[in-house]
Amino acid sequence: MAGCCDENDTHLAELRARQTHMLWIVLGINAVMFIVEFTAGWLAASNALLGDSLDMLGDSLVYGLSLFVVARSVRWKAISAGFKGAVMLTLGLLVLGDAIVKAWSGAAPQYGVMATVGMLALAANTVCLLLLTRHRGDDVNMSSAWICSRNDLVANTGVLIAAGLVAWSGSRWPDVIVGAAIASLFIRSAIGVLRQAYLTLGESSAPAPAGTEPCRRSA
Numbered sequence: 001m002a003g004c005c006d007e008n009d010t011h012l013a014e015l016r017a018r019q020t021h022m023l024w025i026v027l028g029i030n031a032v033m034f035i036v037e038f039t040a041g042w043l044a045a046s047n048a049l050l051g052d053s054l055d056m057l058g059d060s061l062v063y064g065l066s067l068f069v070v071a072r073s074v075r076w077k078a079i080s081a082g083f084k085g086a087v088m089l090t091l092g093l094l095v096l097g098d099a100i101v102k103a104w105s106g107a108a109p110q111y112g113v114m115a116t117v118g119m120l121a122l123a124a125n126t127v128c129l130l131l132l133t134r135h136r137g138d139d140v141n142m143s144s145a146w147i148c149s150r151n152d153l154v155a156n157t158g159v160l161i162a163a164g165l166v167a168w169s170g171s172r173w174p175d176v177i178v179g180a181a182i183a184s185l186f187i188r189s190a191i192g193v194l195r196q197a198y199l200t201l202g203e204s205s206a207p208a209p210a211g212t213e214p215c216r217r218s219a
Contacts (some may be wrong), residue, residue, distance in 0.1 A: 002199035015093045020067060020133055021140065026047040026128040026149070027063040040117040040137065046109035046160045047102050047179035052121060055155055055186070058091045059128075059148050074140075078201040085193035092186030099179040108172045114163035122156035129153060140200045144193045151189050155182045165190050 034056035041049030062084045115152040129149045134148035165174030 022131045022135065023063050023067045023145070026131055026145075026181055027060055027067070029124050029128055030059040030063065033121055034060060036179035037117055037121055040113050044110035044113035044117075045107065045112050046159075046162075046175055047095070047099050048162045048175050048182065049109075049114055049117060050098065050153075051179045051182045052118075052155050052159055054091045054095060055148075055152060055182070056121070058087045059152065061087055062145055062148050074203075075201060077195045077206050081140045081193055081200070082197035084144050084148065085190045085197060086192035088186050088193065092183045092190060094183075095179055095186065096183035099176050099183060102172065102179070103176045108166055110169055111163045111167040112157060114166065114175070118156055118159035118163055122153065122160065125149060125156055140196055144196070147193060151185055154185060158182055181207050 034053050037049055037053030037056055040046075040052075041053050061136060065080045068080065129146070129152070132142070132146045132149050135142040137143070158181055162174045162178035166172070
């Protein structure tokens, strides 16, 4: 009869294969959407779209790192989650800085482009979140990836709201305010991911309790 390690190894191999396949899909979606949103945000002079596109770029890095550590130790996964948190924090600060600059100068963005690209991004991120939801409880690596995807939906909704308010008011302020709100969400979530990564890293470094032994394979 196969030992417990044989059964665990088979289960882990199947889980990692599912995670890897899913992560490649969401990585591809986010990479394509980054190019689309960044180009549209630049042409439409939209802070909200630019912020959302940077989020897509950050997610692409996040999912790439998740692929790198999917078959590695808990310690590596905690380090990966910490790097993701650092990326999220950096992007949040960049978008917040851009919103502050545009609050002092700039014209109203092209709301039609904002709305069209915002709806496309919302659809893409909904697919990503659905794919990630079944794996959100697997480990800190997948949990941090799920948090990033959840934030995307909030940011996409904000872009659509900003587009409607810009169309109604003809002002740049809705775009600036939403851009700042997206940045604040990034920063808040980044702090949470960094805290979780720090705690997991500490647990992985702690010595095993006395009297415990690893599962041994059957001869």
